[in-house]
Amino acid sequence: MAAPTPGAAGVVEFLDRVDHAVATALSANPSATDVGRDGWRVLLMLARGTGRSMGEIAGHTTLPAPTATRIVDRLVERKLAYRSADPLDRRRVLVHLSAEGRTVVESVCQRVQHILTPRRAPATRPGAYDSPIPGPRTGSPV
Template sequence: MTGLVELLDRLDRAVEAALSPATSAEGVNRDGWRVLLMLARGGGRSMGEIASHTALPAPTATRVVDRLVDARLAYRSTDPMDRRRVLVHLAGAGREVVERVCGSVERSASDAIGASRLPERAQLAELLEALASQGQDSTR
C-alpha cells in the first residue's frame, strides 16, 4: 500500500513542479489557480461553492477571489435567480491565463510521456479521473 501512497506523493510534487513556474509567470498562486480552473468549467460560482471545491476556509477563498478580481482575471455579478447572492465568473484575461498554463503543462506532460504512448496516456487519464472522482466522493 505504501507504494501507491509514495507514488501519489511523488505525483503531487511533480504536478506542483510543473504548475508552479507556469502559474507564477502569470502572477497566480496555487489557490488562485484552483479557483481559475474551477471557473473555467463555466457558469458563475458562489463563494460557498468556491470555498467547498478548493477546500479553503471561506475568508481565504474570499481573499483569493478578491486578488483575482483585482487582477481582472475574474469578476463578480449578482445572481439573476437570487439578487442577494453574488456569483464569480472567469474574465477573458482569466481564460487566457488558464489556456496558457494548461498548454504549458500539457506540453511538459507530453514531453515526459512521449507521443508514441498515446493509448497508455488515455488509460492513465482515465485512471487519474477515476481516482480524482473517488477523492471528491469521499469529501462529500
C-alpha cells in the same frame, strides 16, 4: 515505519512532478505571477462552468470563507475574474472567469502539459532506435 508501496510511491512522485510543473507554469505567465496555488484552484473551478457563489468556491477549495473572498478579490483586481448578481437571487453574488482569466488557464494548462510530456531524442539516422533508455536494442548482438 513501513516503506511506501511502489504504486503509492509512483503516484506521489507523479503528483510532485505535476505540482512542480504548475508552479513553473504559473511563474512563467506574467498574468498569473501573483495568483498563488489557492488562486489557481479557484481559476480552475471557474473555468469548469458558469458563475459560482462564494460558498461554492469556499467549499470546493476547502478554504475558509474570508480567505476565499480575499483570493477572489485579488483575481477581480487582476481582471482574471468578475462578479455579477445572481439573476435568480439578487442578494447572491456569482464569480465568473473573465476572458483574460480563461487565457491564463489555457496557457498554464498547455505549459503544464508541455512540461509533463516525455521528450524523445530525434533519430540521428533513418530507422534509428528511438528509445528513452540508452543501450543496445533488445535482440541485437552485444
